[in-house]
Amino acid sequence: KEAKQLPSFFEWLQISYQTRAAERLEHQNSVMKAANRRHISSLLQKLIIASILIAAFVLVKNHIQQDQTKVLATASVDALMKADINQAPQAIDSVLQYGSVATPMLETHLSSGDSRSQIYASLALLPTDVRQADALLEHALTSTPEELKLISSLLNSGNIPFADQLWDQVERSNNDEEKLRLLCVLANADPANPVWNEHGDFLVRIIVEQRSISDALEWSAMLEPVQRVLIAPFLATFESESTQDSKKLIVLNAIASCHDNTALCRLLDTAQAEHFRFLLPLLCLLYTSDAAD
Numbered sequence: 001k002e003a004k005q006l007p008s009f010f011e012w013l014q015i016s017y018q019t020r021a022a023e024r025l026e027h028q029n030s031v032m033k034a035a036n037r038r039h040i041s042s043l044l045q046k047l048i049i050a051s052i053l054i055a056a057f058v059l060v061k062n063h064i065q066q067d068q069t070k071v072l073a074t075a076s077v078d079a080l081m082k083a084d085i086n087q088a089p090q091a092i093d094s095v096l097q098y099g100s101v102a103t104p105m106l107e108t109h110l111s112s113g114d115s116r117s118q119i120y121a122s123l124a125l126l127p128t129d130v131r132q133a134d135a136l137l138e139h140a141l142t143s144t145p146e147e148l149k150l151i152s153s154l155l156n157s158g159n160i161p162f163a164d165q166l167w168d169q170v171e172r173s174n175n176d177e178e179k180l181r182l183l184c185v186l187a188n189a190d191p192a193n194p195v196w197n198e199h200g201d202f203l204v205r206i207i208v209e210q211r212s213i214s215d216a217l218e219w220s221a222m223l224e225p226v227q228r229v230l231i232a233p234f235l236a237t238f239e240s241e242s243t244q245d246s247k248k249l250i251v252l253n254a255i256a257s258c259h260d261n262t263a264l265c266r267l268l269d270t271a272q273a274e275h276f277r278f279l280l281p282l283l284c285l286l287y288t289s290d291a292a293d
Contacts, residue, residue: 006035009042066101073098077105080124081117085146088120089154095124103128115139119147123154133162140185141178145218152185152222163190170199180206184222191225200229204237207254208247220254227258235263239270252279 080091109121210216
């Protein structure tokens with residue numbers, strides 16, 4: 001049948017809906033069969049073309065989105081590498097939202113010569129790669145107090161069981177600086193362990209040997225979860241006649257930072273007259289701060 005002799009698409013739909021083949025004449029059924037072939041074939045062709053166009057649109061859209069995500073992930077990783085240590089947790093969270101897209105970029109920084117970049121990269125990879133925990137613990141042995149605090153915090157938030165491994169390292173270590181850092185990580189990871197009673201004297205000795213009060217207080221603050229084992233050695237160090245005044249000042253500030261009133265009262269009871277030039281300004285500062293709070 002010539003196409004112009006066949007019913008149009010809408011006529012074909014109307015005839016198909018309103019009549020049955022048994023109700024039509026033979027030549028009408030012949031026309032309808034030809035119309036069926038024509039219109040169904042046309043529908044299939046249009047459906048195929050539409051499917052191809054939709055698939056092409058989706059592919060192009062996905063490609064554009066992937067490119068945009070890669071650009072954003074690159075910017076996020078770059079921002080992390082330039083971040084100040086205090087901004088690092090937020091910068092790491094920003095990188096994590098890009099998932100596997102950011103992974104290859106972070107991995108390139110693992111082999112960089114910059115220690116902080118390696119730490120940042122390992123911390124960002126840690127949620128999906130627990131092997132980074134070993135790398136971070138290795139960095140912890142030589143990191144600054146600020147870096148160590150960040151490493152310790154994020155390692156503990158990842159619920160990675162590493163305390164037993166660190167206690168073994170503490171027992172084997174002959175390096176005081178490494179041992180101090182290991183214990184700082186353990187202070188957050190395993191503060192209730194009774195073995196802490198064996199390490200109070202060592203920690204206080206290392207703290208009072210720091211070059212400045214600020215350095216000593218940084219380490220003391222990291223040990224806050226286990227400050228109970230530091231108070232007695234601090235007091236003994238202060239009361240010792242062989243302790244230099246510079247170290248006594250460190251002890252005073254460290255005890256004050258613990259906010260242990262009983263220990264402060266004991267200091268007042270045992271302090272010599274010359275020590276009050278350190279104690280009085282410190283007590284005034286403490287109580288002024290408490291009043292303001």
